[in-house]
Amino acid sequence: MMPKTTSPIWHPFTQHALQDEMTKVVRGDGAYLHAADGRRIIDAISSWWVVTHGHCHPHIVSAIQEQAGKLNQIIFAGYTHDPAEEVASQLLELAPRGLDHVFFSDSGSTCVEVALKMALGYWHNIGKPRTRFIVMQHSYHGDTVGTMSVGARSVFNAAYEPLLFDVASVPFPALGHEQATLDALEAACRKEKPAAFIVEPLVLGAGGMLMYPSWVLEEMKRICEASDVLFIADEVMTGWGRTGTLFACEQADITPDIVCYSKGLTGGSLPLAVTLCRADIFDSHCSKDRTRTFFHSSSYTANPIACAAAKANLDLWQDPESRRRVAALATMQEEAIAPFHTDPRFANVRRTGTIAALDLKTSDAGYLADIGPKLQQFFKDRNLLLRPLGNTIYVMPPYCVTAADLDEIYAGIRDAADALS
Ligand SMILES: *Cc1c(COP(=O)(O)O)cnc(C)c1O
Numbered sequence: 252m253m254p255k256t257t258s259p260i261w262h263p264f265t266q267h268a269l270q271d272e273m274t275k276v277v278r279g280d281g282a283y284l285h286a287a288d289g290r291r292i293i294d295a296i297s298s299w300w301v302v303t304h305g306h307c308h309p310h311i312v313s314a315i316q317e318q319a320g321k322l323n324q325i326i327f328a329g330y331t332h333d334p335a336e337e338v339a340s341q342l343l344e345l346a347p348r349g350l351d352h353v354f355f356s357d358s359g360s361t362c363v364e365v366a367l368k369m370a371l372g373y374w375h376n377i378g379k380p381r382t383r384f385i386v387m388q389h390s391y392h393g394d395t396v397g398t399m400s401v402g403a404r405s406v407f408n409a410a411y412e413p414l415l416f417d418v419a420s421v422p423f424p425a426l427g428h429e430q431a432t433l434d435a436l437e438a439a440c441r442k443e444k445p446a447a448f449i450v451e452p453l454v455l456g457a458g459g460m461l462m463y464p465s466w467v468l469e470e471m472k473r474i475c476e477a478s479d480v481l482f483i484a485d486e487v488m489t490g491w492g493r494t495g496t497l498f499a500c501e502q503a504d505i506t507p508d509i510v511c512y513s514k515g516l517t518g519g520s521l522p523l524a525v526t527l528c529r530a531d532i533f534d535s536h537c538s539k540d541r542t543r544t545f546f547h548s549s550s551y552t553a554n555p556i557a558c559a560a561a562k563a564n565l566d567l568w569q570d571p572e573s574r575r576r577v578a579a580l581a582t583m584q585e586e587a588i589a590p591f592h593t594d595p596r597f598a599n600v601r602r603t604g605t606i607a608a609l610d611l612k613t614s615d616a617g618y619l620a621d622i623g624p625k626l627q628q629f630f631k632d633r634n635l636l637l638r639p640l641g642n643t644i645y646v647m648p649p650y651c652v653t654a655a656d657l658d659e660i661y662a663g664i665r666d667a668a669d670a671l672s
Contacts, residue, residue, distance in 0.1 A: 269624070274631070279306025282652040284636065294636045295648050295660045300456065302519030303491050304567055305651040311518045311563040318559035327355065327552040334558030341565045342525060345497060347506035351530040354545075355523070355553035359487035359513040360393025362524035363449075366483045366509045367397055368547055369532055370447040373481065376535040376543050383445040385436065385480070388423045389458030390451055392485050401449050403458060419443050423455065424463045433470050440478035447481035447509070452499035453603055456488040460608035460645045462601050469503035481508040481532075487524070491515030492577040492650065495604025497568065508532065517560035518567065519649075523553075576650040580605045583654055584646065587661045596668045608645035609664075611672055626667055633663045 262273065275287040282305055284292040294302065304311070318334060325332060339353040354369070356362045367384065374381040384401050392398040399408045400415040408415065419439045424432035436448065452468050455461040475482040484507035489499035491514070496502055500510070509532065513524035536545045551557070567573050584607045591600045591609050600609045613622050623641050630637040637644060637660070644667075646660055 281305040281307075282649045282656055290634050292634045292636050293648075293652075293656050293659060295630075295646050295652075296636055296638055297647055297649050298519060298636070299638075300488050300493075300647055301514045302649045303493075303515040304518045304564070304573065305649045306519075308518055308520075308563075308567070310567060311520050311560050314559045314563035315520065315556055318556045322555045324551065324554055324556075328548065332553075332555050332558070334555050334562050335553040338525075338558050338561045338565065341562070342512075342527065345565070345568065346510065346527055347498065347500050349506040349529060350510065350527040352528050352533040354526045354528070354547075355558075356526065356547075357522050357549050357551050357554070357557075358393075358524055359485075359511070360395045360398045361549060362487065362511040362513050362526045363392045363398045363401075363485055364395055365526040365547055366449070366485075366511050366528075367401065367447075369509055369526065369528055369536075369545070370481045370483065372545060373532045373535045374446050376538075381444055381446040383419060383443045385419045385421060385439045385443065385445045385448040387432075387450050387455070388420050389455050389461055390449075390485075391455065391457035392449065392451075392487075419445065423458075423461055424467045429463070429467050432467065433474060436471055437474050437478070440474060440480045445480055447483050448475050449483040449485060451485050451487075452489055453494050453502065454489055454499070454606060457640065459640050459643045460601070460606060462603045462606075462608075465502040468500070469505055472503065472505040472507070483507060483509045483511070485511045487511055487513045491518075491564075491568075492573065493605055493647065495577060495581050497574075516564065517557055518564040520564075521554075521557040521560045523557035523561055573650070577605055580648070580650050580652065583657055587646075587657050591661075591664075594665075594668070596672045605650065606645065606647050608643055611639075611642045611644060611668060613642050613672060622671065625671055629667045629670060630663055633659075633666070635660055635663045637663070 276284045277287050278285040282294055284294050286292060322332060342353055343350060354365055356365055371382060386401045389403050392402045396414060399411060401418055404412060421432050421435040421439060472482050484500055486498055490512045500507060509526060509528045511526050517523050536543050581604050584602055584605060588600050588602055588607045591597045596612055597609045598612055620641055623639050626639045644664055
């Protein structure tokens with residue numbers, strides 16, 4: 252089918268034969284996007300989960316402007332620069348205790364690829380090669396071939412499935428079924444002798460905003476540690492305040508062996524990612540023998556402008572105001588979803604920190620169901636940027652969103668249910 256669009260651009264996660272027009276945005280400001288046609292749109296999903304302090308935060312913008320005129324790119328093998336050094340040392344201060352090294356990359360997918368390669372490299376280099384990974388059902392870790400392999404198999408990757416590597420999977424710890432997950436993890440650790448278990452802590456994002464309690468996270472870490480299996484936390488979405496604490500792992504009081512941060516690392520202003528690891532993982536790659544080098548790089552590794560933006564983001568997190576806003580938004584979200592618990596048109600009304608989600612009851616469920624695009628269009632007409640995952644509607648706004656904005660968002664959700672359920 253011929254696409255209706257006249258632009259040569261191939262957009263991500265977009266069926267061009269069905270979606271003819273893209274909304275052109277000319278300016279972002281706090282929780283708002285300003286469209287070319289003059290409309291003001293409330294960004295209720297932080298532009299795909301990246302914008303934390305708001306669009307065009309002045310402190311981040313000025314850091315970018317200043318760095319751009321000083322040093323805008325430099326090879327990162329054999330060279331270093333202050334923005335990267337400062338970001339790395341501050342990250343180690345903020346991250347769970349016991350992480351010692353920081354590897355830079357440029358997206359959520361790449362920092363997860365780095366984590367997988369670090370784990371494989373570790374076992375290879377200590378002379379006990381292991382090549383299996385354990386994953387959690389419904390997980391999402393990115394769209395590259397390696398990250399698709401450790402993510403849920405679905406319509407998203409059906410065309411590539413024959414090339415994806417095989418993994419062992421444990422069930423999602425649904426309410427009341429947590430022990431089954433822990434038992435499955437313990438069995439898989441014993442039977443498979445895997446290199447690592449990779450998991451999104453507390454909230455599985457793209458899998459449908461599925462939430463589980465911190466004690467399960469704590470137990471999963473304990474099982475991996477007891478079984479000598481590396482524990483990789485993918486905090487690409489959950490990091491930077493989303494779950495109510497700076498990082499989700501804090502709520503379980505655990506230190507992963509390897510952790511991935513991206514999305515909110517620059518406050519959502521520029522692409523940057525990091526993979527943090529324990530000293531022994533770094534040490535296993537450290538040798539006079541050059542074959543043990545960690546052979547990974549991207550052209551823009553630790554780009555100085557992106558690092559300056561990350562440094563500015565870290566400054567903002569030093570200010571107690573950021574944590575106060577996260578706490579305030581969590582409370583506002585709890586109040587906003589409260590009436591939906593008794594609304595018979597919705598199920599699974601849930602919240603973790605600043606993220607709220609609810610499922611619209613429909614006979615037409617699943618990601619590809621027509622309800623998803625219909626809801627999206629309905630919200631678009633209301634000047635709300637919401638992008639349901641099938642019939643799961645979630646609200647994940649920047650922390651500067653106001654109570655009045657939230658009222659508008661939830662009124663839109665209520666009206667969408669009136670119109671479409
Ligand atoms: C978004 C996401 C990724 C991938 O990040 P990109 O920057 O889109 O490559 C990986 N893991 C999780 C948990 C994510 O939410």
